[in-house]
Amino acid sequence: MTIALFALLIALNIADAYYTRKILAAGGRELNPAMRWMMAQFGVNTALIVSKGFALGLVVLFACHTAILIVLCGVYSVVVGINAEVYHNMMREK
Numbered sequence: 001m002t003i004a005l006f007a008l009l010i011a012l013n014i015a016d017a018y019y020t021r022k023i024l025a026a027g028g029r030e031l032n033p034a035m036r037w038m039m040a041q042f043g044v045n046t047a048l049i050v051s052k053g054f055a056l057g058l059v060v061l062f063a064c065h066t067a068i069l070i071v072l073c074g075v076y077s078v079v080v081g082i083n084a085e086v087y088h089n090m091m092r093e094k
Helices: 002-025 033-042 044-062 066-093
Strands: none
Touching: 002 044, 002 066, 033 044
C-alpha cells in the first residue's frame, strides 16, 4: 500500500505542476511567495522540478508511514482540485 500511495503522491505532484504551468500561461500568478521567488530566480520549469523533487525526497526519507502518505495525498488532492478549478474558471472567462 505504501508504494501505491507514493505513486499517487507522485501523480498528484505532476498534476499540480501541470495546472500551475497552465494557470501561469493563462495569465494567472503563483500565490506561494517561496515558489514565486524560485520561479523568478530559476524559471518556472526548474523551480517546479526542484521543489517537487525535494519534497518527494523528503517524503521518502521521513514520511514512509501509511498514515502520513494518506494525509499528504489528501492535501495534494485538494491542491490539484483547487488548481483545476482556477484554471477552468480562467478558461471560461476568456
